[in-house]
Amino acid sequence: MKTRFCPLCGAKMKRSGKTSAGRTRWRCTSCGASSVRRIDGAAKLLALFLGWLLGRSRQADMPGGGRTFRRKTASFREIWPMPPKVEAPGRVVYLDGIHLGRRAVVLIASDDERALGWHLCRAENSRAWSALMSRVAAPEVAVSDGGDGFARALRGTWPGTRHQRCVFHAFCQVRRYTTRRLRTQAGAELYGLARALLSITTLGEADGWVQALLAWSERWDSFLAETTRGEDGRATLTHEGLVKARRSPVRLVNAGTLFTYLDPGLVRDGPLPSTNNRIEGGANAQLRAMLRDHGGLSIERRLKAIFWWCYMHSPSPLPAAEVLRVMPTDRSIAAIYERPGERERLEGTIPRWGDAIVWSELHHSEPYRMDWD
Template sequence: MDRIAPPRVVISDGGSGFAKALAKRWPTSNHQRCLFHVFAQVRRYTTSAPKTVAGKALYELAKRLFKIQSIDDAYTWIDGLLAWREEFDDFLREMTVDENGNKRATHERLLKAEAGLLRLIRDDTLFTYLTFVDITVPTTNNRLEGGVNAQLRGMLRDHRGLSLERRLKAVYWWCYEHSPRPLPVAEILKCMPTDKTIAATYRRIMRNNRVDNILPQWGDAIVWNEFHMSTEFPIYWD
């Protein structure tokens, strides 16, 4: 990353840890959250066919994110979100007692969707693209998802028999080869991670993030698909 000049703005899908990494590596760069991923996050909580009036209203509000073209539009949208909360405040405050006698919010999914939007507004990463007048800033990272990530996924599908370490090295190599000014092969080999360092890093990450009694993590278990055998019970964990 040291060879890449800090960009004026970075568009991300909101993966955990990205904001900290951005602040550390490119502290002068602005951050724009991908609006499609913002919308998708709301949709995950409301579904695409909400059953409640409040859910339908929030879902429609999220869809209007794609139509915002100016700062005035952004302020109008934020006012709409605040008005949504005011209109459905009593509904959102409803509580449910579970089987253990504990109280929890009845409509916690809507509250989580609202909290996510408010956090983006507070962090000033929802409408960053509107603050630039001399350049056009994309509002989504679809170009990366379709142009780069899709090709990486396709490559890994074509080489499904590779070990975890070699899959990661294949990703490194592909990225090196498709960079604007790739290093010579001899130089790439010098900085390429080894199987040993990749395995050590992976073990450390899994050790720090493992949660008991959950589905296996990526590369964490034997999957029938890895044996290139057909089965009527396909599993897509890996």
């Protein structure tokens, strides 16, 4: 048995007989205080539940079988693990969202090793991004795929942070409009330019790429301006897809977010990433694998599974017993919503809880969407 220490003075304790219930009594050798060792069964069950959730075991393989396991761990399915407040600024933070159909998205912020924050919302918008970012200290560089409302949230929440737009997503944006089945010479050249983004490593190469894009735009300007009249007599752009494909990289060049990773003032402390593959191939890939391994979960349980994964990969997760004591549950949130006047107090905690866990959106259907900026 491990050495026990006095909770009052910190000195070593020794065995001192047994209590009337048959438990071993421990007495401090310094101050004389006595206590018994209590085993927290709920904490052990929570560890068992998380071992199943974050692993690849089936419920039937757990001790006691599937039915016993579900009965003993049913209370843990109500817990919403909330993100900590990260006050130590980092150099690079990756931001991305994992979508669960059309009903919800979990926005996630991470560094190279840990999940720093997560936020549940109905769709990506500036309000949701701001709620996530307000809980994390502003980094030097934020890497993202350019989700809706992110640029606005960055200006308002992390005004001193530089933005690096993921170059792979910039390439994919062009590829979406040109497709791989290139039918025009203009499309083939633009596709080649977008693909070249993935191999740029110096400022000189970046400047050359920008000049090549401008030259391409001038060379094919009249071609892209061609219009076609439909049966209703309205004129539309003949090559609308190419026009949209050109608009995307031009906007990024004008915003100055495409080659932040090459800025001399930033790279003197070490190289910077040009993509957010660290979160796409790290956190998001592991989250999707977990959801596949536990197929059949309801939307709410999938959200909680994502929250649990993020929490257990956060900088300093609390011990299981403390988690059970402080984390909100379905019942505690419902009780607040049922009391008049308490709902306003709950919604005041949105930056801390994460959109108040979008309780009203998950449990009440609204006829109109309320997620536009």
